[in-house]
Amino acid sequence: MKGIVFTEFLELVEDKFGLEMVDRMISNSDLESKGIYTAVGTYSFSEMLQLLQHLSINTGISIDNLLLVYGEHFFKVIEDSYPGLLATYKDPIEMISSIENHIHVEVRKIYPDAELPTFVVVQKTEDSLIMIYKSSRAMHHFGLGLMNKTFEHFNSKAIITLEKVKEDGTEVRFIINKN
Ligand code: HEM
Incomplete structure (x- = not known):
């Protein structure tokens, strides 16, 4: 999955839920990238899935929403x-x-x-x-x-x-x- 999908996602999470939520979501996940993404890089989709799963648990909002x-x-x-x-x-x-x-x-x-x-x-x-x-x-x-x-x-x-x-x-x- 392209880095721009990750960088924009993290920005949106920060905007809507704050930097603390970004930190919590990343530290709850087991990420090869350590949560450091560049727009032009390529990362495993499983990282996005983990971030979404933890954000969903922490906010009570479904992954689909x-x-x-x-x-x-x-x-x-x-x-x-x-x-x-x-x-x-x-x-x-x-x-x-x-x-x-x-x-x-x-x-x-x-x-x-x-x-x-x-x-x-x-x-x-x-x-x-x-x-x-x-x-x-x-x-x-x-x-x-x-x-x-x-x-x-x-x-x-x-x-x-x-x-x-x-x-x-x-x-x-x-x-x-x-x-
Ligand atoms: C994924 C670009 C329009 C549906 C993506 C990705 C890019 C992209 C860069 C990520 C690829 C990756 O992470 O490896 C664009 C551009 C568009 C466009 C430049 C318009 C000019 C649309 C539209 C839809 C769509 C209108 C509407 C259904 C998707 C979906 C994915 C995706 C669902 C997620 C990957 C997946 O489901 O497997 N697109 N897209 N795209 N795009 Fe588009």
């Missing part, structure tokens, strides 16, 4: 870092249905070792989209947060429903309806 808020925050990082990529799109459904074949393809050119999910478009109309998310990392709620902010970015609104295809969340169906 933590990932949702983190995804919403991460959209701002994307807006600031890749404005050109976003400017390619005029419509949220067009953008979200192009993650697999365009957006993450570009991400992989920048970070060849990025660990990205797979999105398969099942059904697409002008104002609806059904997509299957697949990833061993089960970060579907991070994706949901990014999707929420994608609609906001285009001054649009949608109802997004998530259905687990696999109980462990490694395969999830997203049903998106513009309203």
Whole structure:
């Protein structure tokens, strides 16, 4: 997992819960990096999972809800870092249905070792989209947060429903309806 995902996560935790929570979360975890991350480095996903688990225990907020808020925050990082990529799109459904074949393809050119999910478009109309998310990392709620902010970015609104295809969340169906 790319370092920027860790550095932005730690900043958000500090913002929302304070530096003490960051320290507690890191010292509760057994991290090869010792909790020292650089934006351009690459770290094990198991470190992110440990940080999320301890933050969840310490705050009483579920991992899914933590990932949702983190995804919403991460959209701002994307807006600031890749404005050109976003400017390619005029419509949220067009953008979200192009993650697999365009957006993450570009991400992989920048970070060849990025660990990205797979999105398969099942059904697409002008104002609806059904997509299957697949990833061993089960970060579907991070994706949901990014999707929420994608609609906001285009001054649009949608109802997004998530259905687990696999109980462990490694395969999830997203049903998106513009309203
Ligand atoms: C992961 C970039 C749009 C879904 C990532 C990562 C980067 C990235 C850098 C981390 C890779 C790693 O840690 O190795 C971008 C950029 C985007 C974009 C630049 C737009 C210009 C989206 C959108 C979604 C999405 C709109 C909506 C669903 C995800 C998910 C992950 C991810 C769910 C977590 C990894 C996983 O689940 O396996 N993306 N992304 N991305 N991205 Fe994107």
